[in-house]
Amino acid sequence: MSASAAAAWFCSFLLFTAVTTDENTTSYNFNTTDYPELNFTYSFTDSSTTARPDSTTTTPSYSSTDDPLRPTVPGDPLPASGYLLTPVTDVSTLCPCDEHRDVCDINCCCDRQCSEQVALFTSCSVNTVSVNKQLCSRDVASYSLRIKIDGYSELQSSVKKETNSDIFCIHSQNRFDGLSHPSPALPTDSNFDSLFKQFTQFFFGSEVTGSQVSTTELRASSGYQYGDVMLTAGESGQRGMFWLPAAALTADCVDNSPAAFLKQQSSRCSRRVDLEQDCSTLPALSMDTYTDIQLLTVVPVLLVSVVLQSLDGTQTELQISGGETFSPALLNPDVCANVVLKVVYVMKYSPDGQIVDVMVSLVLGFVQNTALPLEQEFHITFIQDDGEDVSVYYSGNPGYVVGLPLVSGQKTADGIVRSVDPRGTLSLLHSSEDQDCLQGPHQRSPLLFGVDSVSGCTLRLEDAANCSVVSQVLLDVLRGPNYPQYVAAFGNSPLHNPLDWVSIKSSFSPGEGQSCNIPLSHHLEIEWTKYGSLVNPQAQVVSIKEVIQTNTSSLDLLTRGSSLLSIRSSVSFVPVSAAALPGFRAAPTIDAKLPFDFFFPFV
């Protein structure tokens, strides 16, 4: 019994392989019938398979009594479903190219309406119609055209019985599942949902339409959690979200993007405005949009500082006496005053997730038409309620983390002093658009641990006439303001421990020698090593060296005719720890000569 079952299974396996390999053959293997409402029916010569439902499409007229193979349906089929028509198996009545009802289809030789037009045909679009090719004996209807002596065509059609010489041909077909699609369950009221789940995985509109706001609203009373949307209360009590403009798909500002609780966020985005129209009307330019907010549980936004930026970029802090607002105003068609350029929110939160205090600092500025699209900057930081107002940033704990700024400081009598401003560290000249070394203000970017960088500026030769002054100015530009003397060996080196701080060694002494030299490049070489365990190595700065190259010959020779001299400022991090090698973690004492992966799958 089992042996025969296995044999049957083997046969079906063979047939399956035959099915898949036969697909590229040319002759027409009928799998469409002439009923337009049927898409696909595989039909067989065996009559017992004919009344099987094959699809869940229409045809409501069916009789449920005479079909032994009907799938058991638990409930009544849905009104639109039913059973299929009986597939037609007679090859002589099949015509797959007959697409127009009661009208002759051109070059469709099996179309019965074409008895008159057939004389005009040039070829047959379907030459043979046959049943399953794997049957040992099957009917094949063949159609061909013969050109008569008068030039017109004549149809020759015949139905022949063809035999298959393959030793694995099917003599009689009694295994229905082997060569047909399994019959799907008929949808009923009870199984519709499960069928829907089974067969539709993805479709348009399947995405979750998030109801996150409602869940946060519930949570707002009990305190926010990390990443929650913060809510605001309008004047009439309606709730809204706390928006912080950000860039989304493009660099343009997207206004209605919410800020997340406890997520530090800083974004720059550009805003395309038409100054004449938008200057006083666009809410995104007005400071009221950012200050006139009340966060839920009645926390008004407190305006802490307003800095006014002029057209040339100089900034002055305004005295805010309270109540006064600086709304944008069009000074002349080209210039709009008091436009919000930068917004910094500082939110204080309590340990139970409530927002206690919100402070905002603004940078307002004059914008002219040539500086459009306008760039706006938005920051939001969160500090703990009971903590200090300003937290000191560490750059690692203890070793430096790649990408965080180097910690630097000055030596005083009490020890090392460092700035709490994250920008007040060792920094590198940032190239600007005018490229001139002597024209400030210069942008500077902090030195990030592990990131080698280079930048520079240019010096015009005519400016370098007064050598000693230029040399000193250049040195100040390259080193930056408040050039520190010490760099912390670790990211969290304590200030009171001077041994943890590495002094910056410099080989340059400006007053040396008779001739005045102009610094051509400023290079910081920072050697660091890995310290501690192999699993969790900590980066430690070992030494830092300042290398300043000055000109040894006259500047005219260096520039080789052009009047511009490029001054370079660069930094490099040199790892001085020993490189890692593949090997056993501890050398085995038995035989250390064996290569490390000698026992690869075992060890």
Next chain:
Amino acid sequence: MAFYEVYSHPALIRYKTSVCTKASLFLVAVLCLTYISPLLVAYRSQGFWLKRSTYEEQPVVRFQYESLLVAATSTQGDYVAWSTFPHLNNMLGANLRIPAVSVREEDQNQDGKLDRLIFQLQLPLKPEEQVYSVQLLLTFSYQLFRMSTVAMQSLAYVQHSSSVPGAKLLISGDLRLQQRTPLPHRGLYDIYNVSVIDGSSPFASAYELDNIIRSYQERNLTTVLSCPTPVWTVGRAAGSPFQLNAEIRYPMEVISYRPGFWETIKFAWIQYVSVLLIFLWVFERIQKFVFQNQVLTTVPIPVGKPHMS
């Protein structure tokens, strides 16, 4: 009368010696050389332990019906965008432009695995707008079953821009699998079965293309749309929509995996034994010569005296 060999059989000669002799030492040395040196030879000639192998499989890919389209409509940087994510669409405001999209996935060889995605998109444009660049993101669900079961969600990203406004863009390419490290040989590998784009997020940063692509490219397993020749058709008539037609095939992939213990052992065993046979033959000859010619003194016991000790 000529003689002929009517029968033959090998004769067994036993050579006996005590434990602490040169012959014993020789035997031990020969045994060591015979069995250990093939191991060294097989190892030193590289490839002894199979560490990476490949197999071929057509993945089960389904389009997830998530897409994101950004089209630049002027050279100044105006754009229109559309996505299947409601939060993003809300954020886009006036830049939202809803296209007409039609999608079809085909199983061409009837093997139960989809072979092709046909994605057609018609983007209506205002009279003053022209399309200069198109960025399109499509997400797919990607599954492999043969060795380790891999289920992941992946991405196809199309970007094309032109200085001349276009009427149509045809993208016809393959969705190829890219892997950095080999897959395990068994087990479930579904660490990437998470949304590539977090459609439930209301934050703009979740839809930043930088963030999406950067976090996606961090993965070991990614898919990439390899479309060497996108076709940009210029000459759009006024009032007609911009058409984007994408045909993305899901081809057979060659996937590399780390062979399991027994597969590694099997290949090592084949190499070891094939080298060992040579050594066995050589040292058999050497031993025969040494003992037959009494290079090392032993006591030979010929056949026919089986009972003498």
